[in-house]
Amino acid sequence: MSGQHTLPDLPYPYDALEPYISRQIMELHHKKHHQTYVTALNAAETNYAKTTTPKERIALQAALRFNGGGHINHSLFWKNLAPAANEGKGNGGVLKEGPLKQAIDSTFGSLDALKKEFNATTAGIQGSGWGWLGLNPTTKRLEITTTANQDPLLTHIPVIGVDIWEHAFYLQYLNVKVDYLNAIWNVINFEEAEKRYTEGVSGSKL
Numbered sequence: 752m753s754g755q756h757t758l759p760d761l762p763y764p765y766d767a768l769e770p771y772i773s774r775q776i777m778e779l780h781h782k783k784h785h786q787t788y789v790t791a792l793n794a795a796e797t798n799y800a801k802t803t804t805p806k807e808r809i810a811l812q813a814a815l816r817f818n819g820g821g822h823i824n825h826s827l828f829w830k831n832l833a834p835a836a837n838e839g840k841g842n843g844g845v846l847k848e849g850p851l852k853q854a855i856d857s858t859f860g861s862l863d864a865l866k867k868e869f870n871a872t873t874a875g876i877q878g879s880g881w882g883w884l885g886l887n888p889t890t891k892r893l894e895i896t897t898t899a900n901q902d903p904l905l906t907h908i909p910v911i912g913v914d915i916w917e918h919a920f921y922l923q924y925l926n927v928k929v930d931y932l933n934a935i936w937n938v939i940n941f942e943e944a945e946k947r948y949t950e951g952v953s954g955s956k957l
């Protein structure tokens with residue numbers, strides 16, 4: 752079946768991540784940007800199903816990769832966020848004792864050290880892309896990595912993904928990407944991250 756993807760609902764209201772991510776950003780990001788990837792992915796898959804030659808199929812690869820990646824990445828991103836605990840709104844930003852915290856402490860030394868390394872690595876992305884905390888499927892170790900444009904993470908199992916496109920922060924943080932990166936840790940859903948981590952360690956496919 753092709754062309755059947757739909758925009759998933761956010762698991763919280765548009766203003767739920769304030770003050771760290773504004774309602775305006777969340778509405779545009781979800782209703783406009785993510786919707787555009789879904790619409791274009793459906794169109795590309797519909798066209799792909801009608802192709803009759805390899806040349807026609809090759810011509811659609813870029814659209815499938817870009818819009819398919821955009822849909823995959825944003826669907827993960829919304830679930831990776833949660834209203835901030837330090838605003839009394841939810842569980843965002845809180846890493847409880849458990850397997851993920853143990854892995855972060857043993858790999859990076861502390862959550863603060865992970866944040867510092869993650870922010871430094873993702874701040875270095877040239878142009879648009881994504882920052883990832885991923886599980887290396889071979890070594891079962893946590894690693895920080897990046898992907899360009901809307902490329903999904905294929906080398907690792909994604910545990911946390913952060914959108915580093917300007918559309919994710921510019922309306923609130925302007926050109927100061929590092930302020931966005933510092934702020935977003937207040938709304939990271941570590942419970943979701945731990946779920947992805949433990950499923951990845953146990954070998955199930957995400």
Ligand SMILES: [Fe+2]
Pocket residue numbers: 780784825914916918919
């Ligand atoms: Fe985005």
